[in-house]
Amino acid sequence: MLEGKVLVAQGGGPTAVINQSLVGAVLESRKFRNVSLVYGALHGVRGIVDEEFIDMTQETTHNLEMVGETPSSALGSTRDKPDLKYCHEIFRVLQAHDIRYFFYIGGNDSSDTVRIVAEEARKAGHPIRCIHIPKTIDNDLVLNDHTPGFPSAARFVVQAFLGANLDNRSLPGVYIAVVMGRHAGFLTAASALGKKFPDDGPHIICLPERTFRLDDFLAEVRRSVDRFGRCVAAVSEGIHDESGAPIATSLAKQLEHDAHGNVQLSGTGALADLLCEEVRMKLGIKRVRGDTLGYLQRSFIGCVSDVDQREAREVGEKAVQYAMWGEADGSVAIERTGYYSVDYRLVPLDAVAGKTRTMPDEFVTASGTDVTDAFRLYLRPLLGAGMPDAYRLRHNRVAKILK
């Protein structure tokens, strides 16, 4: 085993359990005698090139455990996507600080960074073991059954739609909620797990894996309103037309006659609002409401899957074990081995880096606007224990007297 320091960093969008992976990696590293110190870089790769390190060997185990339970990246994150020059800069800093183990917790962009840094180290003949630790609420890493962070975000989405469906049933109308996930529809699809009774919503699920056609969508809304007197729709922020252009853009252009085109697409409520406007205008429905689940999906505190917590912790721990006992760099991947059990393996960095996984066809119904039982079976165990449930009154009707 290489003698020297360990460096851990967190990149990309935070999740509810990303700190479990951090704590798993830090505590496991501290068990190894060849590790002199465990550093954390503030704000991901940005903090590495700026040498913004904290010494996590001087942190109490108790506080680490508490941080592990806290959502969002405790070390801070970054949206920087390093190019070759940037990665060389990272390597230079790692070398200067005698870092021999580099763990980067992030999505597929982060795994690409790890891949390039590992190559730089190899070229320079300065061995550094580089391991990518997976996280992303989008669930879009290839070679993984699922990705830490996704189960908790999915749980939030399920609970949000469970409640929204009850709200919509109580005060009927059309309710459209926009869910995160630009290219992969897993999180939007999760909304289906909020259904219990046959008439429960979401009645329509619009995924980025399928082409969105406004007329079809409006027809489905109409059908749901005719049948149930109401409609709940779960819409991915990434829905697009045949050309791949985001729907928010085309709808905004259509609505704004002056076409100044200054409509924001992300971090705004524009898509939900525009779809609501279409339903109101074209279907003549009065009570139409839109929500954009927004940042709550990835950082809400107090709505975490215990399965996700445990797995996020384990991928952090396993990363260190692979680094210490193994012979190769790589990315830790989650493999499903039973219903429900998982195991971990180390896969080559270039097999994961820069690739995007989307919803397989077997998870989507032929209509394209609902999920299959295969998806329900896939997702249910990930949501964890203690999922809230919704109950209804049974309607024992009383005969009318006046009418």
Next chain:
Amino acid sequence: MLEGKVLVAQGGGPTAVINQSLVGAVLESRKFRNVSLVYGALHGVRGIVDEEFIDMTQETTHNLEMVGETPSSALGSTRDKPDLKYCHEIFRVLQAHDIRYFFYIGGNDSSDTVRIVAEEARKAGHPIRCIHIPKTIDNDLVLNDHTPGFPSAARFVVQAFLGANLDNRSLPGVYIAVVMGRHAGFLTAASALGKKFPDDGPHIICLPERTFRLDDFLAEVRRSVDRFGRCVAAVSEGIHDESGAPIATSLAKQLEHDAHGNVQLSGTGALADLLCEEVRMKLGIKRVRGDTLGYLQRSFIGCVSDVDQREAREVGEKAVQYAMWGEADGSVAIERTGYYSVDYRLVPLDAVAGKTRTMPDEFVTASGTDVTDAFRLYLRPLLGAGMPDAYRLRHNRVAKILK
């Protein structure tokens, strides 16, 4: 005691605990021998005039308990605000069905309906005991320390801002979230309870009780960004200018040169988006994100205050006890008797009906953009047990080598 039937209905916006009040009223009613049957009206007063009743004496106690734990009005709700004629219609139906006890769970509009129906009954010489059971996430009923439904909505807001603050700290920028409460700022103010460390957000709280001035708001955002490198703002959907006009309207007019004025104000993300646009344009800040907490605030499942649940249950029970053992119609009110304990009393309907309570001055700082410790002391016990908490790494800085 009057012999006859009990009718329970639910009005206005749903809450996370409104079914506790329903179940409290139903189960308590079923203990009284003078009560022949317990009916529930579907969709509030609308269901009464349409004679849409279900017999809740034919519902199992177990299912009632499960429904009690489920958010949103199990009987359905309505936005109808009955006038005198409508109330007369209600009375006629109650009379026809031999209803002798009428319980209406709702906000101050609902208490006004109860008041008029009680008058109609008195005038017609057909005695019906009429009791209003309070609920509203806005916390705006007079003569109440607080209102069932508010504590759970507040808890959701606290947890949302707790997470959003962590997210914003991880990827710094400006984050603006719009909170429900058109006239009363209690729910927006609740966001302050998410603060733990001195630099935690929300850094700015904009209440409908204070006039909103865009320039002041932008100056405060600037100040927060200069000081903390980031800014989290909690903004009430009800913020308005000196003339009382909603800010969303004036901002929209300012931004849209053509001024078609077709911007939606409620159930949309417009206000958050417009404020974000102002921050982006006028302060030149790049990373600006907006969320509108929307319907999740009142119907999210799995984020309920146990104190709120208990009290919502009790106001339902007490309503029946006041009706059976008392001599008057009225509205059940919550009185705070200790830290923390409450008692209930029956107040006259006309003392509550149609009145709106807003944040008292002692709850708002002189700056108008933060809350006082008096408010923290007021709100904390209402949030209930098991509030999630956020932890941080302590920064033991490592000396730089290259820089």
